[in-house]
Amino acid sequence: YNAQLLGCDSIAILPEGMSSERFEWLKTVAGEVIGTPGTESNVKEIYDKVWELRKTRDNIMVFNQFEEFGNHLWHYEVTGHAMEEVLQQVCGEDGRYFGVVLTSGSGGTLASGDYLKGKYPGSKIGVGEALQCPTLLWNGFGAHRLEGIGDKHVPWIHNVKNTDMIIDIDDADSMAMIRLFNEPAGQEFLRKSGISETFMESLPLIGISGAANILMAIKMAKYYELSEQDVIMTVLTDSMEMYGSRVKEMEEEMGPYTEMDAAIDLHQHVFGVGVDYMQELSYYDRKRIHNLKYYTWVEQQGKTSEELNDQWYDYDAYWGSIHKMADAIDERIDEFNRLTGLLV
C-alpha cells in the first residue's frame, strides 16, 4: 500500500495457506505476491525467502512487521490515543478501565497497551495466541486457523516485560463464533435472542482474530471475576471481508447450519469459554518468553544479544527512546508531504 503511494515496486510475501480473499486483495495493491510453504504460523519460511531475495535482487528494502519499531510506535501513539478517547466516553463516572487484551501477530497492536498502562498504571495487558500454537504459553508450535496472529516466535517489537497475562484461544471457538455471526440461521437465532438490529449490522466487522480478541476479553473478565463497572479494551482487527470462503468451507465440511447449531455454538463456544489455558505472568515467566526471542532474532535474523539484553535490563531507556521518536517522525512526514505538494 505504501509502496503504491510512493510509486515504488513492491513484493508481498505470505504463506500460501492464507485465505484466497487475502491473495486476491494483495494482487490489487502489491506489485508481486509470493506464497511460501505452509499456513498461518509458518513465518520462518517467509524469512528464508526474504534472505533469498536480498541475495538475488537489487535495491531490496525489507519492511518486516515483526521487527519494525515504526509498527510498535504507530500503535503506541495512534491506537493508544484512540483507545484512550473511547475509554473516556465508555467509562464515564463509574467505569473502571481494567486492561487490554490483544492477540499477537507482529506484536504491534500490543503497544497500545503500553501506552494505556502509562496513563492507567496498574491496568493489565493480556496477550493472546491460538491454543493450537501455544508458543507463549508452553514454548509450543503448531498449525492453527486464527489468520493474522501466532507465528511460532516472539516478535522482536513485543515489550514482554510489560505483559501481564497469556490467554490462549481454541481456534474452534473463534471459528464457531464467526459461523454463528455470519450464517443466516445464526443471525436469525441471535435476532430471536433479543440482539438489536443495529448491533446485528455490526457483526460482519468481526473477523477471525477479532472474534479471538472478544473471547480473550470474556476469559480475562471471568478470571478476575470482573463486574459491569470494569472495562476491558480490545480491537476488531479486521472484518469478515477476507473470510467468506472460510464460512463456505465450514459448511462443506460440517453441513448446513441450523438454529440448533447456533444455540450450541453460542453457549459452548462463546458463553462457555472458561479460565483454562491462561497464565498470569510472574517476573520469571516474562523472562522465559523474552529469552525465546534469542533463537529467532539473534541466532537467525542478525540481531545482537546486547540489544536483546537492553530490551530487558535497560528497559526504560530502550522503550522510552522508541516512544520519543514520534515527533521527529511527524516532522519528516510533514516535510515529505510539503515536497509532494500535499501540505502547503
Ligand SMILES: Cc1ncc(COP(=O)(O)O)c(C=O)c1O
Ligand atoms: C487479521 C489480523 N489480526 C490480528 C493481527 C495482529 O496484529 P499485530 O500484528 O499488531 O500483532 C494481524 C496482523 O497483521 C492481522 O492481520
